[in-house]
Amino acid sequence: MGVRISLSELASAVANEGGIGVIATAGIGILEKDISTNWIEANNRVLRNEIRKAKKLSRGIIGVNVMVALSNYADLAKTAIEENIDIVFSGAGLPLHLPQYLNGNTHTKLVPIVSSGRAAKIIAKNWIDKYNYIPDAIVVEGPLAGGHLGFKIENIENPEYKLEKLLSEVIEAMKPFAEKYNKPIPVIAAGGIYTGIDIYKFLELGASGVQMGTRFVVTNECDASIKFKQTYIDSEKEDIIIIKSPVGMPGRAINNCFLEEVYNGKKKPFKCPYHCIITCDYKTTPYCIAFALTNASKGNLEHGFAFAGKNAYRTKGLTSVKHLINSLLEEYKQAIRIRQIVFYPMFQRPNELYVTG
Ligand SMILES: Cc1cc2nc3c(=O)[nH]c(=O)nc-3n(C[C@H](O)[C@H](O)[C@H](O)COP(=O)(O)O)c2cc1C
Structure with a gap:
């Protein structure tokens, strides 16, 4: 990312x-x-x-x-x-x-x-x-x-x-x-x-x-900075929007004042120092996406915005990678168990589908 x-x-x-x-x-x-x-x-x-x-x-x-x-x-x-x-x-x-x-x-x-x-x-x-x-x-x-x-x-x-x-x-x-x-x-x-x-x-x-x-x-x-992560935690379902990125593709992001200013025409084309994206029409685009995303990653969300998946609003707090992966594995195992119960009543359960733990 x-x-x-x-x-x-x-x-x-x-x-x-x-x-x-x-x-x-x-x-x-x-x-x-x-x-x-x-x-x-x-x-x-x-x-x-x-x-x-x-x-x-x-x-x-x-x-x-x-x-x-x-x-x-x-x-x-x-x-x-x-x-x-x-x-x-x-x-x-x-x-x-x-x-x-x-x-x-x-x-x-x-x-x-x-x-x-x-x-x-x-x-x-x-x-x-x-x-x-x-x-x-x-x-x-x-x-x-x-x-x-x-x-x-x-x-x-x-x-x-x-x-x-x-x-x-x-x-x-x-x-x-x-x-x-x-x-x-x-x-x-x-x-x-x-x-x-x-x-x-x-x-x-x-x-x-x-x-x-x-x-x-x-x-x-x-x-990313803690402020970037906090925008995820604070977001509501309706904040997750589709934007028209200067790159020429749609993008999914969390709406904020910066993006509202873009859509209200308050941002003006800028001087592009490096032309980092081949498809970016930097002479007409109202902001530099490289700067905007960098600002956001540093926590400066007044001058940028956070890209995020459709489910970002479901995040409720910070955790460790270890804890996240363990809980995903637990849920995964749980889904296997539920499937066994639904599709394979006890007496019919094929051996290879037994899961312990
Ligand atoms: C903040 C953010 C930045 C991303 N940056 C990139 C990127 O630089 N290149 C890329 O191919 N995909 C990028 N993606 C897409 C992810 O790699 C990933 O495929 C996608 O977000 C998966 O969906 P999920 O966020 O719902 O799990 C980015 C996604 C997010 C949320």
Whole structure:
């Protein structure tokens, strides 16, 4: 989660609990002194440091998220691969050339993030034809996610684009590739997954894993300021809104005075120092999204706003990553037990479904 929401502290805490901890690379170097004169190097430097810190703090699996829409996308991907990162996740555009940045390093896994079966198929075909590389997994992100969304605004509430449906589309799209090349392509579901019961539901629907953002914001280890986390805790259902991001995509965020001023036309175009996002029309856009998100991550919400998933209003307080993951696991086990009771009365229960604990 960017900008500077998920860095080494959150990523290592998640990895220490057996999850995959992900460092967001978008604008990661924005607080460096030389950022406006040395955008590429400053970002690479901070990314390197964050990966090294995370690896010192955890021997678990650490990934990075690199958005295709970033103007320094290739530099960030190459830097992470040089640092022997375990996984590069890449979305916000089609990561058609991601395998090109591998440097003979066979350790790093490459995982596209998509919002449709069609996109998954295009990427897989392109990677295989051009680079002889089969995606190591696919994340499918549905319309309830936080941050930028890969849907047209009018489709966000359309049931045709529900995560449940997209997940089965992506699984179907990957099947022929997995069969032809005899390599499993796990599909990971993301967007609006909040409880262990949700996790159970998506695994039952065929997902091999889930990606969660919003719930991990309100952890002690999340790298954002306490004020950023507090906006989640204080938010009400109606505060979670869809905005038109300068990036050219819709985004989900928590409404505040800053966003109201944007919509009331009170913000004016600014001078862009680095043109960090390829698709940002910085000459006409009323604010810099990189600055706004950085301000928010530092707790300055008068000059920025928080991206958040549709369920952010359900967060009630801070917790630790360990406690959160344990409670998700407990709920997950509970969902299995309930299913057994509903579907398998005592005398019919098949052995392999017995769960203890
Ligand atoms: C604060 C925030 C920042 C995010 N930043 C990014 C990002 O930089 N790149 C990206 O691919 N996804 C980003 N996302 C999406 C998350 O990685 C994740 O897929 C999504 O939020 C999952 O839905 P959930 O928040 O309902 O669990 C962000 C989400 C949030 C809440």
